[in-house]
Amino acid sequence: MKVIICGAGQVGASIARHLALEDNDITVIDTSTELAQRMDESHDVRGMVGYASHPDVLAQAGARDADMLIAVTHSDEVNMVACQVAHSVFDIPLRIARIRKQAYLQPEWSKLFAPNHLPISVVISPEVEIAHSIARRLRSPGAFEMVPLADAKVHLIGVHCTNSSPLLNTPLRRLTEMFPDLRAAVLAVFRDGTGFVPKSNDQLRLGDDVHLVCRTADIVRVVALFGHSEAPARRLVIAGGGNVGFNLAQIVERHMRGISIKMIEGNAARAELISRSLRSSTVVLNGDALDHEILEEAQVGRAETIVAVTNDDETNVFTSLLAKRAGCGRAITLLNKTSYAPIVAGLGMDVVVNPAAVTVSSILRHVRRGRVAAVQTIGDNFGEVVEAEALETSRAVSGPIGTIGLPAGMMIGALVRGGEVIIPTSQTVIEPHDRVIVMATSDLVRKVEKLFAVGLEFF
Numbered sequence: 001m002k003v004i005i006c007g008a009g010q011v012g013a014s015i016a017r018h019l020a021l022e023d024n025d026i027t028v029i030d031t032s033t034e035l036a037q038r039m040d041e042s043h044d045v046r047g048m049v050g051y052a053s054h055p056d057v058l059a060q061a062g063a064r065d066a067d068m069l070i071a072v073t074h075s076d077e078v079n080m081v082a083c084q085v086a087h088s089v090f091d092i093p094l095r096i097a098r099i100r101k102q103a104y105l106q107p108e109w110s111k112l113f114a115p116n117h118l119p120i121s122v123v124i125s126p127e128v129e130i131a132h133s134i135a136r137r138l139r140s141p142g143a144f145e146m147v148p149l150a151d152a153k154v155h156l157i158g159v160h161c162t163n164s165s166p167l168l169n170t171p172l173r174r175l176t177e178m179f180p181d182l183r184a185a186v187l188a189v190f191r192d193g194t195g196f197v198p199k200s201n202d203q204l205r206l207g208d209d210v211h212l213v214c215r216t217a218d219i220v221r222v223v224a225l226f227g228h229s230e231a232p233a234r235r236l237v238i239a240g241g242g243n244v245g246f247n248l249a250q251i252v253e254r255h256m257r258g259i260s261i262k263m264i265e266g267n268a269a270r271a272e273l274i275s276r277s278l279r280s281s282t283v284v285l286n287g288d289a290l291d292h293e294i295l296e297e298a299q300v301g302r303a304e305t306i307v308a309v310t311n312d313d314e315t316n317v318f319t320s321l322l323a324k325r326a327g328c329g330r331a332i333t334l335l336n337k338t339s340y341a342p343i344v345a346g347l348g349m350d351v352v353v354n355p356a357a358v359t360v361s362s363i364l365r366h367v368r369r370g371r372v373a374a375v376q377t378i379g380d381n382f383g384e385v386v387e388a389e390a391l392e393t394s395r396a397v398s399g400p401i402g403t404i405g406l407p408a409g410m411m412i413g414a415l416v417r418g419g420e421v422i423i424p425t426s427q428t429v430i431e432p433h434d435r436v437i438v439m440a441t442s443d444l445v446r447k448v449e450k451l452f453a454v455g456l457e458f459f
Contacts, residue, residue, distance in 0.1 A: 002066045006052030006082050007073035008035035010356040016045045022446040027061040053081035063090040072098040087119040096122045122366045126359045131247035142228025144351045147376050149387045150416040150435040161208040162227030173200035183421045184214035185413040187439035195382040213413040215421040233304035239289035239319045240310035241265030241274045262298040264289045289319040301327035309334040383441040388452040392432045396451050402426030409441040
């Protein structure tokens with residue numbers, strides 16, 4: 001597959017890294033010579049210097065025979081024009097654009113991106129995606145990851161192993177014996193910064209970060225088995241009234257009744273605008289989130305959760321630390337710089353949200369071939385959890401799971417058949433139209449696509 005990526009920032013580089021591992025032909029365009037050169041040298045892709053919306057630059061990038069254009073520059077307008085040129089001049093079939101300004105995304109302007117206007121195949125709004133991602137974590141405070149799959153019949157959850165978990169030092173194969181009615185399967189384990197797809201003899205240890213798939217009805221029980229019994233938030237403080245904070249407040253107001261919100265925003269005009277746009281029950285404070293008096297006014301010490309989502313990583317980290325020190329039960333921290341992650345992990349941050357990872361997962365959902373319905377990246381380029389539909393002619397339905405030749409590093413965690421959730425064994429046979437949840441390391445994702453491809457496409 002030939003892909004042109006416009007923008008070599010965190011999101012563009014992450015997508016290029018994912019797709020390059022699968023032997024795709026990737027060209028990345030950026031106006032920065034340094035970023036373009038870095039793509040050439042470190043990601044095994046072609047880096048080009050130029051304006052991604054210019055037809056001559058796209059032509060040099062190979063747009064005449066490209067299969068896809070992904071526009072993720074820092075400018076919404078450049079992303080939109082790049083998609084227009086890709087369609088009008090080069091007839092590139094799939095065009096994905098990151099659009100961040102909410103003014104473009106209001107429902108009344110939805111016709112803007114129609115094929116006969118601005119022909120964008122898929123619009124990705126990172127701030128909205130991030131806000132929904134944080135809202136899901138608020139619903140289950142013991143989990144650091146929460147992603148619905150298969151029409152929300154199952155969830156991918158991430159949870160930290162505490163010393164009160166009865167699952168520690170027990171082979172995973174025994175979990176079914178210990179909890180026969182529990183529909184859950186461990187997909188990936190991160191230990192001391194290294195991830196692996198576990199085998200049945202592997203054991204969980206104190207401090208492991210575990211990604212697993214489970215039936216939605218079992219989420220509370222599964223989280224409790226890892227030693228977490230935190231109650232859902234009733235008092236929430238949001239530090240930062242930008243698009244993420246504002247969208248999060250709206251989601252909580254609409255869908256999570258009973259939660260009181262206090263928001264801290266440094267810009268007076270923005271604080272006044274937010275105050276007029278949100279319900280009167282949401283208190284908006286104008287001030288610095290690092291100011292002790294503002295935090296006291298927000299009653300952060302009585303809050304169950306603080307969500308730090310300002311535009312500055314350092315402010316988010318220190319706001320979270322101050323809130324925890326004041327007695328706040330849980331901190332959800334937005335962190336753009338991935339280099340900070342190892343340091344922050346030891347500071348008591350309960351959940352770290354990486355905007356680039358959220359956006360990459362959204363984009364990969366549309367990049368994957370075959371009957372792929374959802375994609376969630378795991379770790380820093382470790383792997384992906386893929387939801388795919390099995391078809392009559394795909395290899396996935398050729399026999400029991402134990403006979404279809406899954407390589408090490410790939411596992412099938414769950415099937416959804418009608419309304420039933422099945423945690424499969426090696427003897428389970430996948431049936432046509434099953435929704436299948438697959439874990440695969442990054443180098444094996446292409447094999448997942450082939451596993452669910454149809455007919456001659458597989459051969």
